[in-house]
Amino acid sequence: MEQVSKWKQLWLSYEKxxxxxxxxxxxxxxxxxxxxxxxxxxxxxKELTDGALGMLGAKVQTAGEGExxxxxxxxxxxxxxxxxxxxVKAEGYVLKEExxxxxxxxxxxxxxxxxxxxxxxxxxxxKSLAGVCKxxxxxxxxxxxxxxxxxxxxxxxxxxGRSFFFADDDVIINERTxxxxxxxASIGINGxxxxxxxxxQAASWLITDRFFEKVAQMAEIFxxxxxxxxxxxxxxxxxxxxxxxxxxxxxxxxxxxWKEKMKECFTKIPNLGGFLVKADSEGRPGPFTxxxxxxDGANMLADAALPYGGIIIWRCFVYNCQQDxxxxxxxxxxxxxxxxIKMDGDYHDNVILxxxxxxxxxxxxxxxxxxxxxxxxxxxxxxxxxxxxxxxHQIDVCYLIPMFKEVLxxxxxxxxxxxxxxxxxxxxTMGNKNTGMAAVINTGNDANWTGNYLAAxxxxxxxxLAFQTSxxxxxxxxxxxxxSISTDAEVIKTVKGILLPSRATYEKYTxxxxxxxxxxxxxHYGCSVDGYEYDRWGTxxxxxxxxxxxxxxxxxxxxxxxxxxxxxxxxxxxxxxxEELLLFFHHVPYTHVLKTGKTLIQHIYDSHFExxxxxxxxxxxxxxxxxxxxxxxxxxxxxRFDRQLRNARDWxxxxxxxxxxxxxxxxxxxxxxx
Ligand code: GCV
Numbered sequence: 001m002e003q004v005s006k007w008k009q010l011w012l013s014y015e016k017x018x019x020x021x022x023x024x025x026x027x028x029x030x031x032x033x034x035x036x037x038x039x040x041x042x043x044x045x046k047e048l049t050d051g052a053l054g055m056l057g058a059k060v061q062t063a064g065e066g067e068x069x070x071x072x073x074x075x076x077x078x079x080x081x082x083x084x085x086x087x088v089k090a091e092g093y094v095l096k097e098e099x100x101x102x103x104x105x106x107x108x109x110x111x112x113x114x115x116x117x118x119x120x121x122x123x124x125x126x127k128s129l130a131g132v133c134k135x136x137x138x139x140x141x142x143x144x145x146x147x148x149x150x151x152x153x154x155x156x157x158x159x160x161g162r163s164f165f166f167a168d169d170d171v172i173i174n175e176r177t178x179x180x181x182x183x184x185a186s187i188g189i190n191g192x193x194x195x196x197x198x199x200x201q202a203a204s205w206l207i208t209d210r211f212f213e214k215v216a217q218m219a220e221i222f223x224x225x226x227x228x229x230x231x232x233x234x235x236x237x238x239x240x241x242x243x244x245x246x247x248x249x250x251x252x253x254x255x256x257x258w259k260e261k262m263k264e265c266f267t268k269i270p271n272l273g274g275f276l277v278k279a280d281s282e283g284r285p286g287p288f289t290x291x292x293x294x295x296d297g298a299n300m301l302a303d304a305a306l307p308y309g310g311i312i313i314w315r316c317f318v319y320n321c322q323q324d325x326x327x328x329x330x331x332x333x334x335x336x337x338x339x340x341i342k343m344d345g346d347y348h349d350n351v352i353l354x355x356x357x358x359x360x361x362x363x364x365x366x367x368x369x370x371x372x373x374x375x376x377x378x379x380x381x382x383x384x385x386x387x388x389x390x391x392x393h394q395i396d397v398c399y400l401i402p403m404f405k406e407v408l409x410x411x412x413x414x415x416x417x418x419x420x421x422x423x424x425x426x427x428x429t430m431g432n433k434n435t436g437m438a439a440v441i442n443t444g445n446d447a448n449w450t451g452n453y454l455a456a457x458x459x460x461x462x463x464x465l466a467f468q469t470s471x472x473x474x475x476x477x478x479x480x481x482x483x484s485i486s487t488d489a490e491v492i493k494t495v496k497g498i499l500l501p502s503r504a505t506y507e508k509y510t511x512x513x514x515x516x517x518x519x520x521x522x523x524h525y526g527c528s529v530d531g532y533e534y535d536r537w538g539t540x541x542x543x544x545x546x547x548x549x550x551x552x553x554x555x556x557x558x559x560x561x562x563x564x565x566x567x568x569x570x571x572x573x574x575x576x577x578x579e580e581l582l583l584f585f586h587h588v589p590y591t592h593v594l595k596t597g598k599t600l601i602q603h604i605y606d607s608h609f610e611x612x613x614x615x616x617x618x619x620x621x622x623x624x625x626x627x628x629x630x631x632x633x634x635x636x637x638x639x640r641f642d643r644q645l646r647n648a649r650d651w652x653x654x655x656x657x658x659x660x661x662x663x664x665x666x667x668x669x670x671x672x673x674x
Pocket of ligand 1: 148156157196197198278282317361
């Protein structure tokens with residue numbers, strides 16, 4: 001359903017902005033060392049022209065290649081030598097203004113495009129370009145979006161309409177394909193996987209003549225914006241579309257089939273970067289069926305893709321989803337590490353292991369996956385979820401960048417001086433290049449792309465953070481709000497006041513202290529404290545009348561030992577375990593006293609009452625923006641807040657009631673619990 005038509009270009013709407021002396025630069029635009037015919041350069045020029053006209057009413061007077069640039073005032077788009085004074089590296093850029101001349105310098109076309117988008121960002125934020133001097137290089141080599149779009153048009157865990165890549169088992173190419181590519185490039189995304197990792201039915205045929213032509217056409221549009229095209233693969237393609245009876249990675253027939261298939265794929269889709277694979281996970285086929293390792297499977301595909309420079313991104317979300325809840329020994333949290341650590345060093349150079357930020361599954365609070373940095377000789381990529389599967393379905397406001405920052409800043413202790421997750425996935429720890437960040441993304445065909453207009457802050461924020469991991473959650477909002485909502489200082493303050501603490505608020509009214517889940521099974525929205533307690537998914541809270549939590553210490557499942565010291569010991573002890581993760585690591589009595597001086601049960605009550613009140617506060621603050629922000633945006637977010645408050649109230653009352661009934665301990669403050 002079309003909801004917010006005016007905002008369909010999100011932060012690239014190029015609406016009129018304050019001029020601030022910026023218009024004059026656009027009288028002359030010169031290109032030096034780049035070809036105007038090169039597709040990415042063409043895109044950069046088009047953005048510059050459209051942006052200047054829309055935001056400043058300025059018409060680009062001269063757009064040409066030439067030496068005159070050295071003398072002229074205006075904008076110079078300049079190719080730099082690889083070893084340049086400004087320190088610009090691959091895909092990076094420098095912006096420099098001097099005496100009325102503004103240079104955007106880059107060593108390659110992608111860097112130039114990103115530099116142009118940076119320039120437009122400054123205009124959109126109503127900053128003056130005078131005196132600007134900034135070099136930016138991407139921190140992560142790969143900055144990717146993963147779409148879980150199915151070919152029937154549905155989106156697994158999608159909360160903003162249908163797919164804009166697929167419908168009725170076919171590939172869609174329309175206006176939105178290019179709009180999408182522009183938006184992605186504007187935040188530095190350089191790779192996209194368009195189909196769901198659960199590859200079934202028609203999607204298995206994406207790597208065949210049935211779809212090559214359309215897929216190549218889409219990939220070509222992405223290429224114009226410097227975005228490599230990726231597909232999710234069905235590991236059992238040899239059986240499902242290849243007519244073989246096996247997918248054994250060591251079977252010569254399987255190897256030969258993939259060699260031919262890769263040749264065909266990379267020839268027919270020139271902008272193909274490689275493939276993403278979910279194997280041996282949640283019913284998907286994989287090498288375990290044949291008694292082979294994950295490395296056997298990944299390496300076989302990688303070898304076949306190698307002649308074409310292709311990479312295989314192999315997911316580590318491998319666990320037993322047929323667990324018996326009676327079994328206290330098996331611990332799903334252990335599974336990723338247990339399945340992948342043994343082969344550290346065996347994965348070929350064009351394999352990247354893609355690791356979810358936590359050991360379970362994108363909960364509002366989890367520890368960092370011990371595989372990140374646990375692997376010391378293997379390319380790693382961090383996977384986060386911008387789609388709000390467990391964090392409010394883009395109904396509840398939940399700005400996720402603070403959580404992603406925590407992940408990136410986490411010290412794994414894998415290598416002195418280069419041990420944060422950001423170090424590991426940028427390649428700083430191991431000096432490797434096939435690394436980066438991927439996000440399961442929150443877009444759909446809703447006119448505003450993300451369902452809740454405020455959820456676009458997560459889309460934007462992920463891209464910006466993947467490019468520059470040192471940006472703070474607040475700095476990202478300082479860009480996104482003026483570009484997307486309003487440059488009015490009061491509006492910026494209010495929207496920031498809603499978004500910045502919203503993750504903490506969501507955490508307060510949902511599951512406490514790192515235990516996670518407690519959601520309506522399968523749907524994953526709305527409270528159901530025992531929803532997953534007696535199920536097969538390995539997702540338990542183990543609450544009884546005395547306490548709650550999973551013992552993952554030495555005395556329990558031993559999961560803590562997957563971390564390096566001092567993390568392992570810190571998590572192992574009740575005293576030193578960070579309290580926000582207490583119930584993830586320990587089974588704790590309700591009477592346990594926290595550092596705040598409150599008992600655990602009182603903390604549960606207080607945080608749930610607080611969380612609801614905070615959500616009410618945000619809804620009220622948003623009401624105050626009526627007339628100050630675009631009407632459609634206002635109405636869209638207001639409607640979401642109405643639903644968020646109903647959800648938060650249910651969570652508050654169900655969680656509090658559940659633990660009151662289990663423990664029999666009343667709320668010290670005598671508030672209503674049912
Ligand atoms: C794409 C969770 C989600 C699934 C998803 C899976 C994954 O289990 O609920 O929808 O499948 O993660 O990451 O593969």
